[in-house]
Amino acid sequence: MSPAVQEEPRTTRQGYLDCIHCGLCLSSCPTYRVLGNEMDSPRGRVHLMRAYDEGRTPITDTFVEHMFRCLDCRACETACPSGVRFGTMMEDMRGAILDERGADPLTRFVMNHVFPYPWRFHLAARLLQFYRQSGLQSLVRATGVLARIAPGYAAAEAMTPEAPLQTGVQTGHTYRAAGRARGTVALFSGCVMNSLLGDVNRATVALLNRAGFDVAVPDGQVCCGALANHAGLRDTARGMARKNLGRFPVEGVDAVIVNASGCGAMLAEYPLLVEGAEAFSSKVQDVSAFLARASFDDALTRPVRARVGYDDPCHLLHAQGVSRPPRDLLRAVPGVEFVEVAGADECCGSAGVYNLTHRELSMEILDRKMERVRAASLDILVTGNPGCLFQLRYGARRHGLDLEVTHIAEFLHRAV
Amino acid sequence: MKPEVIDKLRDIVGADGATDDAAELLVYECDALTLFKNSPDVVVFPADTEQVAAVVRLANEYGIPFLPRGAGTGLSGGALALEGGIIIELQQLNRILSVDAENRTAVVQPGVVNLHLSQAVAHLGLYYAPDPSSQVACSIGGNVAENAGGPHCLKYGMTTNHVLEVEAVAADGTVVRLGSKTGERIGYDMVGALVGSEGTFAIVTEITVRLLKKPQSVKTLLAAFRSVEDSSRAVSDVIAAGIVPAALEFVDRRTTEAVEASVYAAGYPLDAAASLLIEIDGFEVAVEDTQASIVDVCRRNNAFEVRLARSEAERARLWMGRKGAFGAMGRISPDMITMDAVIPRTRLPEVLTAIERLSEQHAMPVANVFHAGDGNLHPLILYDGRDADQVERIHALGEAIMEVCVGVGGALSGEHGIGVEKKDFMCMIFNDDDLAAMRRAKGVFNPDGLLNPGKVFPSRPSCSEVGPGVTRTAEAARRIDEYVRGAGEARA
Ligand SMILES: Cc1cc2nc3c(=O)[nH]c(=O)nc-3n(C[C@H](O)[C@H](O)[C@H](O)COP(=O)(O)OP(=O)(O)OC[C@H]3O[C@@H](n4cnc5c(N)ncnc54)[C@H](O)[C@@H]3O)c2cc1C
Ligand code: SF4
Ligand code: SF4
Numbered sequence: 021m022s023p024a025v026q027e028e029p030r031t032t033r034q035g036y037l038d039c040i041h042c043g044l045c046l047s048s049c050p051t052y053r054v055l056g057n058e059m060d061s062p063r064g065r066v067h068l069m070r071a072y073d074e075g076r077t078p079i080t081d082t083f084v085e086h087m088f089r090c091l092d093c094r095a096c097e098t099a100c101p102s103g104v105r106f107g108t109m110m111e112d113m114r115g116a117i118l119d120e121r122g123a124d125p126l127t128r129f130v131m132n133h134v135f136p137y138p139w140r141f142h143l144a145a146r147l148l149q150f151y152r153q154s155g156l157q158s159l160v161r162a163t164g165v166l167a168r169i170a171p172g173y174a175a176a177e178a179m180t181p182e183a184p185l186q187t188g189v190q191t192g193h194t195y196r197a198a199g200r201a202r203g204t205v206a207l208f209s210g211c212v213m214n215s216l217l218g219d220v221n222r223a224t225v226a227l228l229n230r231a232g233f234d235v236a237v238p239d240g241q242v243c244c245g246a247l248a249n250h251a252g253l254r255d256t257a258r259g260m261a262r263k264n265l266g267r268f269p270v271e272g273v274d275a276v277i278v279n280a281s282g283c284g285a286m287l288a289e290y291p292l293l294v295e296g297a298e299a300f301s302s303k304v305q306d307v308s309a310f311l312a313r314a315s316f317d318d319a320l321t322r323p324v325r326a327r328v329g330y331d332d333p334c335h336l337l338h339a340q341g342v343s344r345p346p347r348d349l350l351r352a353v354p355g356v357e358f359v360e361v362a363g364a365d366e367c368c369g370s371a372g373v374y375n376l377t378h379r380e381l382s383m384e385i386l387d388r389k390m391e392r393v394r395a396a397s398l399d400i401l402v403t404g405n406p407g408c409l410f411q412l413r414y415g416a417r418r419h420g421l422d423l424e425v426t427h428i429a430e431f432l433h434r435a436v
Numbered sequence: 437m438k439p440e441v442i443d444k445l446r447d448i449v450g451a452d453g454a455t456d457d458a459a460e461l462l463v464y465e466c467d468a469l470t471l472f473k474n475s476p477d478v479v480v481f482p483a484d485t486e487q488v489a490a491v492v493r494l495a496n497e498y499g500i501p502f503l504p505r506g507a508g509t510g511l512s513g514g515a516l517a518l519e520g521g522i523i524i525e526l527q528q529l530n531r532i533l534s535v536d537a538e539n540r541t542a543v544v545q546p547g548v549v550n551l552h553l554s555q556a557v558a559h560l561g562l563y564y565a566p567d568p569s570s571q572v573a574c575s576i577g578g579n580v581a582e583n584a585g586g587p588h589c590l591k592y593g594m595t596t597n598h599v600l601e602v603e604a605v606a607a608d609g610t611v612v613r614l615g616s617k618t619g620e621r622i623g624y625d626m627v628g629a630l631v632g633s634e635g636t637f638a639i640v641t642e643i644t645v646r647l648l649k650k651p652q653s654v655k656t657l658l659a660a661f662r663s664v665e666d667s668s669r670a671v672s673d674v675i676a677a678g679i680v681p682a683a684l685e686f687v688d689r690r691t692t693e694a695v696e697a698s699v700y701a702a703g704y705p706l707d708a709a710a711s712l713l714i715e716i717d718g719f720e721v722a723v724e725d726t727q728a729s730i731v732d733v734c735r736r737n738n739a740f741e742v743r744l745a746r747s748e749a750e751r752a753r754l755w756m757g758r759k760g761a762f763g764a765m766g767r768i769s770p771d772m773i774t775m776d777a778v779i780p781r782t783r784l785p786e787v788l789t790a791i792e793r794l795s796e797q798h799a800m801p802v803a804n805v806f807h808a809g810d811g812n813l814h815p816l817i818l819y820d821g822r823d824a825d826q827v828e829r830i831h832a833l834g835e836a837i838m839e840v841c842v843g844v845g846g847a848l849s850g851e852h853g854i855g856v857e858k859k860d861f862m863c864m865i866f867n868d869d870d871l872a873a874m875r876r877a878k879g880v881f882n883p884d885g886l887l888n889p890g891k892v893f894p895s896r897p898s899c900s901e902v903g904p905g906v907t908r909t910a911e912a913a914r915r916i917d918e919y920v921r922g923a924g925e926a927r928a
Contacts, residue, residue, distance in 0.1 A: 037770045041470045042763040043509040046573045047549050056527035056547070057460075057481065058508065064463035071462050083459045099572070101698045102766025 048099035062096035091371035094338035114252025188218030192239030202232035223433035246286035281336035312345035323355030333405035370411030476517035493609035503888035506578030512855025518890035546577025583632030585851035587683035590809035603642035637881035651717035660708035667710035668784035684809030702757025769818035779846035863899035
């Protein structure tokens with residue numbers, strides 16, 4: 021609209037040109053709410069990105085600190101009247117930081133050599149479980165040896181979910197609906213989901229079958245690449261995207277169903293990484309949104325008597341704009357007393373591996389959330405993303421709450 | 437700045453409570469007015485009044501300029517560290533200290549976000565009335581400093597009408613308490629003097645505010661017009677009919693386009709040249725009556741659509757659109773500058789027409805979204821900061837628009853403050869003697885001028901030295917006359 025200056029093609033990061041510095045995003049940001057400084061606010065981060073591109077600041081240690089302290093939760097995108105695409109700008113900025121400084125070797129190794137291979141992830145998860153059960157864990161905890169060699173991963177160790185491994189769904193298999201199917205969907209089975217939360221995948225398949233859909237689980241699918249992408253390892257993420265794109269049939273399926281919202285957001289944004297991914301991405305749907313649209317509430321007939329709350333995963337709410345469908349489904353379950361928890365739309369501080377890399381801040385954010393969960397006196401808290409699930413379970417333990425935290429697919433499965 | 441000063445500041449606020457890191461200082465180089473930038477030398481984050489006072493005393497000892505900052509949503513450069521020095525960031529002081537439901541008051545720290553106060557007392561059926569469009573982010577301390585207003589100030593008054601008592605750190609570091617919890621202004625009205633002093637008299641560290649009871653009934657109407665003239669006549673007619681709406685807001689076509697393209701899309705009609713957002717509140721019966729009269733006035737002024745928000749959600753959506761409007765401009769322009777002036781309501785049509793003509797003449801788009809009920813205009817000049825030529829032109833256009841407003845008997849700034857942005861424009865309204873009186877008042881509070889220097893007063897001691905254009909009153913008057921007559925002819 022403004023005259024003169026001809027728009028040249030912009031880089032992703034130049035999304036900062038949309039920012040008019042109004043500050044309306046400030047109080048939506050979890051790090052700003054806790055830390056109260058502009059460097060850890062969306063506006064501040066956008067300002068720093070722009071200053072860097074304009075040559076007004078180099079990438080310094082503090083610069084890096086503020087960029088990586090961002091949870092990539094995208095609450096600022098929902099708040100921004102000007103449509104600043106903060107998430108992708110941040111990923112781009114982190115990429116530039118890594119290009120200049122290099123990622124720490126352990127992160128690079130895990131991202132490049134573990135996540136892209138389901139069997140390795142599985143193995144790692146199994147090893148972790150063995151390690152916990154074998155008594156090695158107490159040894160390591162007692163000696164503090166891990167804390168000395170790799171502090172970030174020491175935190176990871178402390179956060180290791182207590183849940184046993186559960187076998188998930190089989191890739192390369194199609195799970196048939198009983199009777200004549202209404203259609204076919206493809207399931208993105210995910211890496212964490214299928215090894216640590218296999219139950220959720222099985223429940224998801226059961227629900228979709230029950231809704232009348234055949235569920236194909238394509239073989240050869242790999243991690244969605246979100247963790248790598250958030251960390252700024254765009255090439256790694258791009259490689260994963262290409263693999264998945266090659267594996268998912270687009271023709272002939274009604275939707276690509278995801279039950280981990282972090283993955284869902286990533287899959288929906290493949291077009292930003294790989295050309296020609298639009299057809300695939302336009303089919304990506306969160307399981308709750310898909311079921312709500314398929315009028316699944318009719319199938320929810322078995323009562324579950326409980327006070328139930330819902331916590332929005334950031335990447336479902338802010339990146340995919342889904343907030344009503346899961347609530348509608350929960351309300352539809354007979355016997356459920358649905359409670360809207362204050363601050364349900366605020367980040368829990370899990371944010372991929374954030375609770376490992378920024379433990380203190382993550383815990384501060386979690387504590388604020390758990391206080392409000394406590395006030396709501398729930399029996400069950402439902403969410404839709406593995407990271408949030410682990411974090412909220414940990415939060416319940418940490419705060420001594422008698423609270424079950426579960427995935428929406430698992431919960432709904434009890435009601436059919 | 438001497439390293440020993442930083443050390444001493446850290447002694448006061450703790451190691452993490454101060455930064456002089458170049459990258460970190462960059463984010464404090466401006467507020468929401470990005471046209472002017474300057475990094476402070478250090479930013480401190482005090483945790484209580486005593487720390488604020490100690491920082492101020494230290495600044496005095498070393499003769500270093502200092503200034504308070506809230507959320508940095510100011511639009512006139514109030515929180516800009518024009519001469520470097522120390523920014524005292526008050527975001528850590530963000531607690532609601534007490535709420536007295538019976539007497540309808542609350543005591544808050546300055547960093548409390550405006551909207552958070554209303555949210556915190558909602559369960560008591562109360563709210564904090566001043567509602568600047570930035571209320572999701574701006575601090576009550578910043579509101580006090582700017583005497584912030586908002587759509588609902590038409591009926592309920594600006595910030596100054598809602599502040600009862602303040603605790604403040606004076607420019608020399610002493611801590612004072614002014615006003616009274618019951619709102620009686622005993623002796624001099626010092627609270628009145630502090631509110632709107634733009635962070636140049638004292639640093640407010642605690643505020644007792646009045647809360648209001650939520651009205652029994654609230655109705656929000658959207659009226660759409662094919663011409664700006666019709667809509668502005670409707671504004672005058674509503675007020676002339678003796679109606680006092682809770683809010684009466686104007687949204688033009690350009691703004692509508694931006695809002696409808698944003699996350700705050702509110703369903704404003706895209707084919708309207710202008711829409712009015714009108715809210716009425718009070719007792720059920722009275723509200724219904726008033727609603728009927730308003731619809732009638734709008735229809736008589738050729739509104740092609742008058743819509744009543746049917747649910748709370750719809751009402752909220754209409755308001756979100758209005759409140760997100762400034763921000764939404766990013767959708768249609770890389771940068772913008774928000775002007776702020778008050779004009780007599782009856783002159784709205786001609787002033788808006790004059791602004792449109794000026795906008796064409798300078799080849800710079802202007803959007804209008806403002807508090808029509810009290811004639812508080814906010815022309816938004818859209819530009820691209822990467823183009824030096826455009827930046828030049830905004831200054832000329834801004835000045836010309838101001839002249840039009842002042843020329844019809846208006847004033848600078850309804851609510852965004854003078855800051856650095858409009859300080860030279862002060863000469864359009866006041867002469868040297870007037871300004872000298874104000875300077876003396878500032879001298880009483882801020883004798884050494886260390887507190888927030890370079891704000892409010894023209895850049896030169898005498899208006900005759902301020903750059904051309906501003907003081908050429910006769911010339912300005914002639915031009916205004918020309919525009920206004922031109923506007924009249926264009927109408928005819
Ligand atoms: C999108 C948008 C919409 C807006 N809409 C409105 C509107 O409708 N009405 C309106 O009135 N304004 C509006 N504003 C302007 C701005 O929000 C207000 O001026 C607000 O009061 C500033 O508060 P802040 O906390 O951001 O203060 P800052 O910008 O941080 O500071 C503003 C001034 O106050 C001083 N100050 C801050 N805290 C203190 C303190 N504790 N003691 C003394 N001085 C202090 C600073 O030195 C500075 O001079 C809008 C701004 C934006 C970006
Ligand atoms: S993505 Fe989340 S943490 Fe990062 S700036 Fe935005 S709101 Fe803050
Ligand atoms: S809300 Fe959007 S435009 Fe405003 S400061 Fe934040 S990112 Fe920038």
